[in-house]
Amino acid sequence: MSGPRTSSDPTDIRSLAVTTDDLVTALEANQRSSQTAVLRVTPPFYGRMRARIHLAGGEASDYGEPSPLHLSPENFLAETAPPYPETHETRPEPYDVETHHERHTAAVSEWRTAVRDHLRDSISIPTQSGAHEVAVKYLG
Numbered sequence: 379m380s381g382p383r384t385s386s387d388p389t390d391i392r393s394l395a396v397t398t399d400d401l402v403t404a405l406e407a408n409q410r411s412s413q414t415a416v417l418r419v420t421p422p423f424y425g426r427m428r429a430r431i432h433l434a435g436g437e438a439s440d441y442g443e444p445s446p447l448h449l450s451p452e453n454f455l456a457e458t459a460p461p462y463p464e465t466h467e468t469r470p471e472p473y474d475v476e477t478h479h480e481r482h483t484a485a486v487s488e489w490r491t492a493v494r495d496h497l498r499d500s501i502s503i504p505t506q507s508g509a510h511e512v513a514v515k516y517l518g
Contacts, residue, residue, distance in 0.1 A: 385423045386444045388505045392425045393513040396454065400431040401497070401516075402490050404451035409462040416448040419503075447503055454514065459496035463489055 396417060404415035418432035421444050434448050463485035470477045497516060502509035 386421060388419075388421075388423050388444070388447055388503055389507065389510045390423045390425060391419070391427050391503065391510070391512050393515055394419065394427055394429045394501070394503075395515045395517055396429045397431075398494055398497070398516045398518050400429075401451050401454055402493060404431050405455070405493065406462065406486070406490070408451065415451065417451055417454075419447040419449065421446065449501070449503060453501050454498055455493070456496045456498050460489060460492050462486075 394417075401417065404417060407413070407415040414434040416432055416434045417429035419427050419429050423444075429449060432448070463482065465478075465482055468478060468482040468485045470481060498514060500511050500513050502511050504510075
């Protein structure tokens with residue numbers, strides 16, 4: 379009996395499993411940091427793969443060919459997704475540091491909950507032959 383087919387070709391991927399918390403954390407990290415968070419899919423490629431949160435950069439030389447896929451977490455969002463709350467949007471008048479912190483923390487918490495209702499059922503992943511559409515299954 380043979381095991382699942384493995385490949386160096388990302389067009390063999392039919393679906394990605396993504397932890398919703400990883401996705402939301404990556405989205406938030408990209409808003410709050412100069413580093414880039416991605417969802418990484420590591421070869422060999424199967425029909426069903428897992429995408430995990432990862433800070434982009436540097437590791438490509440640690441892998442042979444093909445390199446891992448780095449997917450922008452923003453690609454998983456529907457156009458209807460609410461924007462990440464900016465600090466100036468939660469600024470109270472008159473200004474008070476503690477109130478501003480509380481208001482912004484509450485706005486981010488509300489965003490983290492609301493954005494989960496605006497995730498795409500499929501995304502396109504980059505391949506040498508062009509974009510390849512895959513289903514997305516959210517965990518958690």
